[in-house]
Amino acid sequence: MTPSFLQTPIEYLKGIGPQRANVLKREFSIFTYGDLLYNFPFRHVDKSTIHKVCDIQQEGVYMQFRGHVVGYQILGQQRNKRISAQFSDGTGTVELVWFNGLKWVEEILQEKHKDMVIFGKPTLFNHRWNISHPEIIDPKARQENNIPEHFYPLYNTSEKAKKAGLDSKAMAKLTATLLIQHKNSIFPEHLSKEIIDEHHLMSLKEALFNIHFPENQEKLNQANFRLKFDELFFTQLKLLKLKLLTERKFRGHIFAHVGESFNHFYHHRLKFDLTGAQKRVIKEIRADMGSGRQMNRLLQGDVGSGKTVTALLVMLIAHDNGFQSCLMAPTEILAQQHFANISRQLGDMGVSVALLTGSTKSAERRQILAGIADGSIHILIGTHALIEDSVVFRNLGLAVIDEQHRFGVEQRAKLWEKNRIPPHVLVMTATPIPRTLAMTVYGDLDLSVIDELPQGRKPIITAHYFERDRLKLLGFMRQQIDLGRQVFVVYPLITESENLDLIDLQNGYEAMSRYFPLPRYAVGMVHGRMKNEEKDYEMRRFSEGSTNILVSTTVIEVGIDIPNATVMVIENAERFGLSQLHQLRGRVGRGGAQSYCILMTKDQLSSDGRQRIQAMVSTTDGFEIANCDLKLRGPGDLQGTQQSGVLDFKIADIVKDEKLVAYTRALAKRILETDPDLSQPAHQVMADYLRVLMKSEKFWGMIS
Ligand code: ADP
Ligand code: MG
Numbered sequence: 026m027t028p029s030f031l032q033t034p035i036e037y038l039k040g041i042g043p044q045r046a047n048v049l050k051r052e053f054s055i056f057t058y059g060d061l062l063y064n065f066p067f068r069h070v071d072k073s074t075i076h077k078v079c080d081i082q083q084e085g086v087y088m089q090f091r092g093h094v095v096g097y098q099i100l101g102q103q104r105n106k107r108i109s110a111q112f113s114d115g116t117g118t119v120e121l122v123w124f125n126g127l128k129w130v131e132e133i134l135q136e137k138h139k140d141m142v143i144f145g146k147p148t149l150f151n152h153r154w155n156i157s158h159p160e161i162i163d164p165k166a167r168q169e170n171n172i173p174e175h176f177y178p179l180y181n182t183s184e185k186a187k188k189a190g191l192d193s194k195a196m197a198k199l200t201a202t203l204l205i206q207h208k209n210s211i212f213p214e215h216l217s218k219e220i221i222d223e224h225h226l227m228s229l230k231e232a233l234f235n236i237h238f239p240e241n242q243e244k245l246n247q248a249n250f251r252l253k254f255d256e257l258f259f260t261q262l263k264l265l266k267l268k269l270l271t272e273r274k275f276r277g278h279i280f281a282h283v284g285e286s287f288n289h290f291y292h293h294r295l296k297f298d299l300t301g302a303q304k305r306v307i308k309e310i311r312a313d314m315g316s317g318r319q320m321n322r323l324l325q326g327d328v329g330s331g332k333t334v335t336a337l338l339v340m341l342i343a344h345d346n347g348f349q350s351c352l353m354a355p356t357e358i359l360a361q362q363h364f365a366n367i368s369r370q371l372g373d374m375g376v377s378v379a380l381l382t383g384s385t386k387s388a389e390r391r392q393i394l395a396g397i398a399d400g401s402i403h404i405l406i407g408t409h410a411l412i413e414d415s416v417v418f419r420n421l422g423l424a425v426i427d428e429q430h431r432f433g434v435e436q437r438a439k440l441w442e443k444n445r446i447p448p449h450v451l452v453m454t455a456t457p458i459p460r461t462l463a464m465t466v467y468g469d470l471d472l473s474v475i476d477e478l479p480q481g482r483k484p485i486i487t488a489h490y491f492e493r494d495r496l497k498l499l500g501f502m503r504q505q506i507d508l509g510r511q512v513f514v515v516y517p518l519i520t521e522s523e524n525l526d527l528i529d530l531q532n533g534y535e536a537m538s539r540y541f542p543l544p545r546y547a548v549g550m551v552h553g554r555m556k557n558e559e560k561d562y563e564m565r566r567f568s569e570g571s572t573n574i575l576v577s578t579t580v581i582e583v584g585i586d587i588p589n590a591t592v593m594v595i596e597n598a599e600r601f602g603l604s605q606l607h608q609l610r611g612r613v614g615r616g617g618a619q620s621y622c623i624l625m626t627k628d629q630l631s632s633d634g635r636q637r638i639q640a641m642v643s644t645t646d647g648f649e650i651a652n653c654d655l656k657l658r659g660p661g662d663l664q665g666t667q668q669s670g671v672l673d674f675k676i677a678d679i680v681k682d683e684k685l686v687a688y689t690r691a692l693a694k695r696i697l698e699t700d701p702d703l704s705q706p707a708h709q710v711m712a713d714y715l716r717v718l719m720k721s722e723k724f725w726g727m728i729s
Pocket of ligand 2: 332333
């Protein structure tokens with residue numbers, strides 16, 4: 026088989042007409058032979074064992090029996106019509122039931138005392154075991170078949186597909202047909218012989234066969250390993266190759282000097298000394314930006330570690346070298362806050378800053394677009410609105426992306442297009458990402474880490490209170506407020522019913538207002554449904570200290586900076602994910618005073634909920650939290666990584682296969698170091714496959 030075989034349209038397969046082909050495409054994105062073969066079963070059931078009917082004990086487990094039907098009846102009328110048959114293997118009797126396909130079933134049952142193997146899930150109904158819609162297997166036919174069926178594959182399917190006759194069984198049959206039809210074809214091999222031999226890997230052909238229809242458990246394991254290896258290795262090869270290509274292809278702007286605006290800001294406006302980590306990171310970034318290569322760098326740092334001011338200093342370097350910068354935030358509120366902070370910090374330095382978001386009015390928008398185009402705006406802050414095509418810079422030298430859990434490789438690539446010479450890109454994230462995940466999600470980026478908090482920060486004390494401790498909570502809040510501090514109270518947003526959520530929030534707000542009454546105290550409230558002006562007004566009142574308590578939904582989750590707030594109360598904390606809890610906690614502890622995070626939960630917790638709360642109480646280290654989160658939830662649920670696309674693994678599991686991720690990255694690196702173009706004859710097959718993989722991605726077009 027040549028690669029074009031895998032790309033053969035699925036319509037060519039026996040048993041697939043235009044209608045089924047459409048269902049395959051729509052429901053499973055299966056367009057080609059390759060897509061079908063790479064549609065792996067989620068599980069196999071063991072058909073190697075014949076059980077005894079008298080051994081049925083448990084519901085919901087697939088079992089297989091050999092025996093015959095003793096008798097059957099047609100019951101019910103019309104839509105209730107069904108066939109009930111008594112199946113016996115000499116050790117006991119089990120009832121078989123069919124609700125549709127009755128005609129066909131009856132034909133089979135009419136042949137008396139026919140030896141048959143049945144396969145299905147026994148369930149208990151009216152105190153008797155029955156199996157509905159068992160699979161009937163002719164033991165003789167099974168021997169004639171070329172496909173081993175001891176381990177029978179189960180495939181994910183959908184209601185729509187089932188209606189069109191494409192249930193798991195039908196998918197198995199199609200796959201078997203394809204594998205039998207092409208049993209003797211030459212399958213492509215993506216890995217070099219050297220790698221296959223070195224790691225004792227199964228050939229791709231054998232693996233694709235055994236992943237569906239394994240001869241035994243051992244073969245299934247080997248097939249599994251081989252396909253995971255492929256998936257992870259080529260992910261890394263692709264990312265590292267991409268990195269290599271951008272480095273080679275993109276000449277970077279050279280920011281040769283540090284000038285007037287940086288120096289002025291650094292010496293006269295910055296109110297604190299940078300931490301050692303901040304200084305180191307700025308050096309790393311400067312070295313990158315002065316190298317003549319385009320920078321693509323990830324800046325990791327826990328909440329409150331001072332990433333934003335670091336980015337601002339870097340933007341000033343861009344300005345000193347005659348270039349514009351942009352700073353992109355994930356939400357409107359954050360963009361506004363950055364804009365307010367940065368404008369305030371820069372003051373009348375002569376660096377002009379503008380804010381562009383989805384809600385910028387059109388007259389203002391026109392003005393801003395003009396300013397960006399003619400270069401009179403030096404720093405543009407905003408949301409995703411910044412990457413729209415209408416935004417044309419005069420000379421964009423640096424793009425900073427803040428708190429970006431929602432940004433993939435492709436979107437980054439879109440930024441590169443914003444200038445003839447692509448801007449340097451600095452991605453900042455406060456969600457610490459475990460190493461293996463970072464290798465994959467950000468595998469094409471260089472990494473800088475701010476691993477030090479500004480001096481004088483005291484670690485936040487975290488406590489877990491149950492509902493019954495509420496009075497204690499209120500007393501504590503009062504004590505803090507009377508010391509002049511401020512308190513956040515956050516409610517989760519449970520999207521199924523936004524109205525109910527708001528009622529929760531309202532009730533919380535009213536309870537707080539009763540307990541902390543005017544005129545001595547003031548309580549504010551913010552939520553996502555409010556108008557921007559109202560939100561801003563409430564936020565401003567809180568940040569000025571006019572309100573003592575701010576009751577809110579998670580709109581304050583990221584970035585908001587109010588140093589005088591020392592208490593973060595999280596209501597229904599069990600409903601939040603770990604990284605979200607950590608983000609919320611990071612909203613306090615920003616000034617010099619001791620800060621607290623109080624996790625309120627109901628009295629009964631699920632084990633998952635308990636583990637999350639436990640993790641929060643026991644550590645403030647973002648990396649530990651992230652690791653724990655990854656273990657509890659799996660990578661698919663990690664905030665924002667979903668959209669990044671690179672985690673859409675078919676078979677590998679970035680948590681369970683952590684070692685293989687690191688191993689394949691090192692291997693890919695080693696290969697590219699000796700043969701960056703994969704031009705050695707031994708690497709030809711890998712180069713070919715990589716080309717196929719990369720062709721399907723848009724950003725590839727820009728650099729190939
Ligand atoms: P991050 O974006 O990493 O969460 P910020 O940049 O918002 O953190 O910084 C958090 C707070 O700490 C801000 O009020 C900022 O002015 C302050 N800050 C940043 N760096 C330092 C430092 N080196 N010393 C003291 N305070 C700092
Ligand atoms: Mg920040």
